[in-house]
Amino acid sequence: MTIYTRPQSPNSWHYRELNQKNPGLDHLSNGLISLVEAGHPVVAGSADLQYSNGLNRFAQRYPDRYVGFGISEQNMVSAAAGIATTGMMPYVATFASFLGLLTCEQIRMDVAYCALPVRLIGHHTGISMGFYGTSHHATEDIGTMRSIADLTVVSTADGPQLEAAIRASADHDRPIYFRTGRGREPDLYDPSQPFVFGKAIEHARGEEVTVIACGLSVHPAVQSARRLNGEGRSVGVLDMATVKPLDRDAILEAASRSKVILTIEEHNILGGLGAAVAEVLAEEGSPARLVRHGIRDEYALIAPPTHLYAHYRLDEAGIESVIREIIG
Numbered sequence: 001m002t003i004y005t006r007p008q009s010p011n012s013w014h015y016r017e018l019n020q021k022n023p024g025l026d027h028l029s030n031g032l033i034s035l036v037e038a039g040h041p042v043v044a045g046s047a048d049l050q051y052s053n054g055l056n057r058f059a060q061r062y063p064d065r066y067v068g069f070g071i072s073e074q075n076m077v078s079a080a081a082g083i084a085t086t087g088m089m090p091y092v093a094t095f096a097s098f099l100g101l102l103t104c105e106q107i108r109m110d111v112a113y114c115a116l117p118v119r120l121i122g123h124h125t126g127i128s129m130g131f132y133g134t135s136h137h138a139t140e141d142i143g144t145m146r147s148i149a150d151l152t153v154v155s156t157a158d159g160p161q162l163e164a165a166i167r168a169s170a171d172h173d174r175p176i177y178f179r180t181g182r183g184r185e186p187d188l189y190d191p192s193q194p195f196v197f198g199k200a201i202e203h204a205r206g207e208e209v210t211v212i213a214c215g216l217s218v219h220p221a222v223q224s225a226r227r228l229n230g231e232g233r234s235v236g237v238l239d240m241a242t243v244k245p246l247d248r249d250a251i252l253e254a255a256s257r258s259k260v261i262l263t264i265e266e267h268n269i270l271g272g273l274g275a276a277v278a279e280v281l282a283e284e285g286s287p288a289r290l291v292r293h294g295i296r297d298e299y300a301l302i303a304p305p306t307h308l309y310a311h312y313r314l315d316e317a318g319i320e321s322v323i324r325e326i327i328g
Contacts, residue, residue: 022183025054025123027159027191031166032058032091036065040089040170045080047073047094053123054183055093077103080118081110089117089170095129096122096179100141104148111175112151119169121178125155126216126266127295127312128182130305137300138179143271145177146244152197153244155179155265155273157218158187161241164195172197179243181216182305188219198242200250204229206236208327210254213264214240214273217314221264224320228327235323243273251280255288260326265294266314293322 032055035042045067050056059066069076073094080090093099099107099122111118122141129136145153152174156162162180169176200212203222206229213221218239225235236258238250255261261281263274274292281290295312309315313322 025183027163029054029057031163033061034167035170036062042089043083045069045076045092047071047076049094053093073098074103074106077106078110081116084116084118091119093121093123096125096138096141097136100138100144104144108148112148115150116175117173118175123180124182125179127300127308128305130303130308133302134299139268139295139300142243142267150174152176154242155214156241157215157239158185158189160187160191161189163191164193168195185216186219198245198247200247201239203237206258207234209260209262209323210236210258211262211264212238212240212277214243216266217264220316220319223316224323233327240273246276248280251277252284255281255286258288260289260291262291264319267294268297269294270297291326
């Protein structure tokens with residue numbers, strides 16, 4: 001199913017959906033603008049989605065630093081690699097389903113293999129494009145991207161965390177794949193909160209269960225843990241925003257005091273965050289039980305995102321029910 005219909009009428013359903021306000025993604029432009037103001041040689045580009053990812057604000061502010069690539073994602077990534085060889089810092093963005101899958105070879109060969117500091121922003125991740133169908137669901141991109149050598153993988157929980165991570169990337173000399181939502185996630189962080197690559201963020205400590213989540217799953221996990229802890233349970237939460245490299249110390253410390261480690265991700269449980277955590281626990285011989293929660297090796301259904309989050313138990317009520325089942 002394609003969503004690119006030409007010409008697009010301002011009254012068309014596709015146009016309204018793609019170009020409606022996504023406030024969380026304004027933070028992408030905020031972060032890039034702050035880098036330019038700090039003197040960094042930033043350039044940005046998008047594959048005909050500047051209104052969906054908020055880069056239109058950056059383009060209006062710095063038109064000579066923005067490239068509109070049209071619907072040519074693979075060309076965009078290769079061009080970004082070329083731009084990086086000139087000493088510039090390219091940030092390119094498109095739907096995660098296209099960036100993490102369609103452009104995989106360009107990311108591997110042109111960017112990561114050449115160790116170029118290209119920043120790749122995959123937005124509308126997971127099942128957040130619900131009714132657009134399988135072609136627009138991104139439930140395999142973590143597995144694909146984390147298997148590429150020398151590529152950092154970051155899954156942000158909200159817009160402010162994305163902005164902080166964008167600012168922190170100025171001092172990161174390797175390529176990065178950023179995975180972020182559709183810009184309508186509730187804010188959990190403040191953009192002034194420093195982002196440190198490779199470090200988990202602890203929201204609570206628990207002895208019964210420690211939830212390790214990333215991306216959209218973090219906020220509902222935190223809310224669920226607060227309610228359960230208010231009932232006298234002991235549930236911890238770690239935001240594993242950097243999926244690669246993992247914060248192994250945080251995982252092992254949580255496993256040393258919790259009976260169960262529960263990973264939650266808006267992604268296939270094969271190859272994603274849960275698989276990465278399983279590798280650490282297995283290699284270190286941890287006695288903690290691991291439960292992986294997410295999309296269970298299937299193509300997600302087609303429905304509005306809110307319906308899908310409820311169906312796959314990735315909303316607050318669903319995550320809370322999963323935790324309750326574990327602590328029994």
